[in-house]
Amino acid sequence: MTFTLVSPLDGVSEVTLREPTVDELAKLNDDSKKFGEVRAMKNLLSIMTKIDFASIGKMGARDFRQCNKYLSRFFD
Numbered sequence: 182m183t184f185t186l187v188s189p190l191d192g193v194s195e196v197t198l199r200e201p202t203v204d205e206l207a208k209l210n211d212d213s214k215k216f217g218e219v220r221a222m223k224n225l226l227s228i229m230t231k232i233d234f235a236s237i238g239k240m241g242a243r244d245f246r247q248c249n250k251y252l253s254r255f256f257d
Contacts, residue, residue, distance in 0.1 A: 182251055188241035196230045198248060201255055205229070222249055 183197045201209070205225060212221035226248055227234045240248075 184244070184247055184251070186241070186244045188244060190232065190240050190244070191236050193232060193236075196226075196232070196244075196248065198226075198229055198251055201225065201229065201252065206255065222252070225252065 182199075183195055185195045186193065205228065209221050209225050212224050215221075216224075222245075223234060223237045226232070226240075226245075227237045230237075
């Protein structure tokens with residue numbers, strides 16, 4: 182799924198997300214326990230989009246929420 186960013190991020194105007202792997206879900210779960218949910222999701226987005234972690238931290242809240250909402254479908 183490709184999302185157009187409301188607030189472009191360091192020259193990136195859209196991100197493409199896919200279904201996460203079981204290993205990525207396990208890492209997200211572990212990172213959530215260690216670092217909290219927001220940082221864990223930042224890590225996952227960085228891995229999936231190939232955008233560095235620091236740049237993901239600059240992502241607009243609406244864009245982050247949109248990505249989080251899409252990925253959350255795979256946790257239930």
